[in-house]
Amino acid sequence: MPELINPRAERVRSVRALSGRSARSRTGRFLVEGPQGVREAVLHAPRLVRDLYLTQAAADRYTEIVDAAHDAGITLRTGSDEVLDAMSPDAQGLVAVLDHPRASLEDVAARDPRLVAVLLNVRDPGNAGTVIRAAxxxxxxxxxxxxxxVDVLNPKVVRSTAGSLFHLPVVAGASYDDVLGTVRGLGMAVxxxxxVGPHDLDDLLDVVGAPGAGQPDLAAPTVWxxxxxxxxxxxxDRDRADAVVRVPIRGRAESxxxxTAATVCLYGSARAQR
Structure with a gap:
């Protein structure tokens, strides 16, 4: 029998409440839903995982997650299908409750970074999560x-990262001034x-390592x-960058x-730096 069978129990309601920002702020915890995100959390951020809830069917299917959770000393609780659905409609039989990660600009600087993505006033959770995954x-x-x-711990952001949230530092709530101060102190190009940027990304890729006057070198440590x-x-905000770069559009798409644009830019830099 599953340990949790009442979808209206207080524990179930408290887990479900973490889909809201106020509960996340009050408790310092957030939700990870579905096997992909839970797997990556258990494997790459086990110290953050407080509880893992799963159906018996999920336990039988995802034995590698169960084994990794046991090895990490994570508490597992089985629940009925109704309980997991009440916790999250996107659970797919697995939900984890995690403590907030606390990455900072100082943590980023300590990595001696060569490529960093900055999202400035990006509001859509799906876009934010997809850029984290692409980065x-x-x-x-x-x-x-x-x-x-957007709040990086919004459930849609977390789902959209497909576990990448646990693979690299993701700093939330930074000011643009602090970001520029940190990365320029590291000698990174912004x-x-x-x-409408004057520099074409393809043109810059053609001159990697030997750019012309006034052109940025994509091989250098870069912040996009x-x-x-x-x-x-x-x-x-655009004027405070060292250069403004556009992704060329060869067809008839308006934009x-x-x-998508972030993915192209990040892979352009990754190619140049290799």
């Missing part, structure tokens, strides 16, 4: 959410991604700054969405 895939050293960006989905970067 992880491109080998970036960190992601920073600055200004009025590139703003903008559709990506702006809001609707209006991009404010002129005053690229934020996550």
């Amino acid at each position: 992880d895939a491109a080998g970036a050293d960190a992601v920073v959410l600055a200004g009025e960006s 590139l703003a991604a903008d559709g 700054v990506f702006g809001n989905e609707a209006w991009g970067l404010r002129p005053e 690229l969405n934020l996550a």
Whole structure:
């Protein structure tokens, strides 16, 4: 029999409440939903995992998660299908409760970074999570959410990272001033991604290691700054970058969405730095 069978129990309600920002702020905890995110949390951030809830069917199917949780000393509790559904409609039989990660700009600086993504005033949780996942895939050293960006522990952000949230430092709540001060202190170039930028990303990739006058070198340690989905970067924020770079559009598309443009830029830098 599962340990938890009442979907209206106080424990179930307290887990479900973590889908809201106020409960996350009050408790210092957040939700990770589904096998992919839970697996990566257990494997790469076990010290943050407070409890793991799963159905018996999920326990039978995802034995590697169960084994890794046991090895890490994580508490596992079985629940009925109704209980897991009440905790999260996106559980797929698995939900974990974690303490908030506490990455800071100082943690980023300590990694001697060569590639960092900054999201400035990015509001859409799906976009934010997808950029974190793309940054992880491109080998970036960190992601920073600055200004009025979405809460990185929003369940949709967490799901959209597909576990990448636990692979690299993700700094939340930083000011743009502090970000620029930190990365410039490390000697990193700051590139703003903008559709009207004077520098073409493809042209910069053609001159890696030997750029012309006034051109940034993508082989150098780089910080990419990506702006809001609707209006991009404010002129005053864009002007504080060392250079403004556009992703060339060869076809008839009006523009690229934020996550796609960020992926192209990050992989461009990753290629150049290799």
